[in-house]
Amino acid sequence: MAQLLQLDASPRRSRSHTRTLVAEFVARWSEGRPGDRVIRRDLGHEPPPHITEDWIAAAFTPPSRRTPPMRAALAYSDQLVDELFAADVLVLGVPMYNFGVPAMLKAYIDQIVRVGRTFSFDPAAAAPYTPLTSGKRAFVIVGTGDAGYETGGPLASMNHVEPYLRTALGFIGIDDVEFVYTGNDEFGGERLQRSLERARNRVADLTGERQAAEVAG
Template sequence: MAQLLRLDASPRRSRSHTRTLAGEFVARWSASRPDDTVIRRDLGHEPPPHVTEEWIAAAFTTPGERTPRMREALAYSDQVVDELFAADVLVLAVPMYNFGVPAMLKAYIDQIVRVGRTFAFDPEAAAPYTPLVSGKRAFVIVGTGDAGYEMGGPLASMNHVEPYLRTALGFLGIDDVEFVYTGNDEFGGERLQRSLERARNRVAELTTERKAVDVAG
């Protein structure tokens, strides 16, 4: 039995293509694996707090020396880090905003990249940073206004969503990451519908592939 952690970063509701596709992904997954559980965190509607000076001081203080106020400053971070460790699979629904991730998702990443919790730091070591999160797979559904931002596409050089998330997740130890793209939201019409259909087909492939892997294993 596995646990999925679904993260929605769009402030849109029914008009969000990434929310819709993430919902379809989870529905297909759950249909083939009814014993799995799903945890959902809606970053778009319940934005994480930003990192503050108090948060930084608390994070870099050893747990035994933290004051009650420091523990309070880290309460949200502790919660989302615990969710991350409990999950086997991450499903991220991410609209591209001005070539990068929404501020809500960036704030979430800042809350889960924690020294001593999700990565270790030894300034004397040859490799000072050690990932502490392992054995997880991530699926990222990206929605864009234009099309061609995927790696190898004509607008790939302007895509700072995929490189950033691969770097941030990889830094923690999550290297198995698949991206699904849907574009043409600003154009609408047939172009948008064709893009959504390609994304749905990719979602179907990935959920079928995962099922096959489970059966083979």
């Protein structure tokens, strides 16, 4: 039995295309693997706190030397990291804001990219950074106002969502990441519907791929 971590970063509710597609992804996934457990975290409606000076001081103090206030400063981050380690699969719903990720998701990334927890640092080593997270797969559903931000698209150079997430997740050891795009939210009409349909087909392919792999295995 696997555990799936669902992360929704949109502040929208029923109007959110990423929330809708993530929910469809999870439903399809669960249909094929009813024994899998799903943990949901709503970053859009319950945003993580931003990093503070106290947080930084605590994170860079060896665990054995942390004071009770330092441990308290890291308690929420520890919860998120533990949740991440327990997951086998991540599914993220990410609206593109001004060509990057929403602040709520950036705050989440800042909480989980932790020295000594999700990566190690040895300044004397030839390769000083070592990821401490392994064996996980991530699926990222991105919603955009225009279209063509995916690799090879006319607006790909303006896409700072995918490169950032590939870098941040890869830094802690999550290299197996698939992206699904839906666009044309600002245009609406048939253009939006066609884009949503393509995204739904991609979701069906990805969840079907997992089911087929389970059967083959």
